[in-house]
Amino acid sequence: MTAPDFDSLLAAAAGRRFAFIVGWPVSHSRSPLLHGFWLKERRIDGCYGRLAVEPGGAALRATFDFIRRTPQARGCNLTLPHKIDALELLDVVTPAASRIGAVNTVVKRADGTLEGRNTDGFGFVEALRAGAPAWQPAAAPAVVLGAGGAARAVIAALVDAGVPELRLVNRTRQAAIDLGVRFTPDDGRTLVVDDWSRRAAALAGAGLLVNTTSLGMDGQPALDLALEALPTAAVVNDVVYVPLRTDLLRRAQARGNPTVDGLDMLLHQGRPGFAAWFGGSEPAVTPALRTAVAGDLGA
Missing domain, CATH: 3.40.50.720 (NAD(P)-binding Rossmann-like Domain)
Structure with missing residues (x-):
């Protein structure tokens, strides 16, 4: 197993609270652009990054342990191939995520435990x-x-x-x-x-x-x-x-x-996670946000 690059996440966060997208591969994800837009829009001193995590339980388990022990870490999103594997590795899974059989959002609770949700x-x-x-x-x-x-x-x-x-x-x-x-x-x-x-x-x-x-x-x-x-x-x-x-x-x-x-499904599914990680009400999906992400897609 190649260890996930936690040091790069910490360096980018520079002491700020942060969340990130986990996948393999993950370089294509537009989630950092999406959450970065909302952080800037709300003037929140936070960070959202991306982390490449190999398939298999060991690397994903190490990632969840990193979130638990890192005070500034608030949680993560999960994309392929980790949405199903996460079910057995989290402390709590919401009934909705359990019913669907997949997790796309992980939130660190006040007691340090991790809750799996599905906002898709x-x-x-x-x-x-x-x-x-x-x-x-x-x-x-x-x-x-x-x-x-x-x-x-x-x-x-x-x-x-x-x-x-x-x-x-x-x-x-x-x-x-x-x-x-x-x-x-x-x-x-x-x-x-x-x-x-x-x-x-x-x-x-x-x-x-x-x-x-x-x-x-x-x-x-x-x-x-x-x-x-x-x-x-x-x-x-x-x-x-x-x-x-x-x-x-x-x-x-x-x-x-x-x-x-x-x-729009990508944009809207991010709203509950952002509010859970960075506080306040759920952010809005606006024409400016859609234009920014669509432009990054070359559309």
Whole structure:
């Protein structure tokens, strides 16, 4: 195991309170730009950095021990591949994060223990509310493509929002079935698992389509999905934000569908963590913030 570079984090913080993003790789993360914007906007003497942490429990455990023993450390965000591994290494995990089965935000509590939270579902719903205010969760079925970590948070959020029917479609059917078993509502609402070969047919009558797969991301294959069966009033959301306007979003927009890109989910999911680490109320996602992060993405 290569030890994480804690000394660089401490040097950058220079005695200030700090949080950071943990991943492997992590150099692509825009979280430092996001939280740095809010720190500057609120004139808070704090720091938000990034830390490359190898996969496997040993390096992640060492990182959590570093947070516990360092007075200025307030917590961290987690990205791939650590969101699931963290569950067994933290002192406390909120019921929401436990239900989702993944942690993306770690907060050091007053007694020095670490609490794992998941704010991805919150960020997803807030992004929809901001980008597609006319969307009514209870009005029509929702289709979710993918069965990874992002899908877990999205599905849980849609169940809680009152979607009458969820249709899960994944390239590996068993993974979608496993999520279906985990998240099937207990109030009579329907959760359906469709084969990947039926992904276009699954769009009929839907009010929301969410792509949580990596298909369409820079460096990945395009998402091959015919949209003819999707009502033009349905909202199309892609959690991918590199590129900001994926091929799916461009095609949906061209046929008149309201669209929501992945950037707003990233921005909104950061709000609760920032407030927990640096105090005060949750910061706002403003046009200036979005412009700053989008500009860094080259959009």
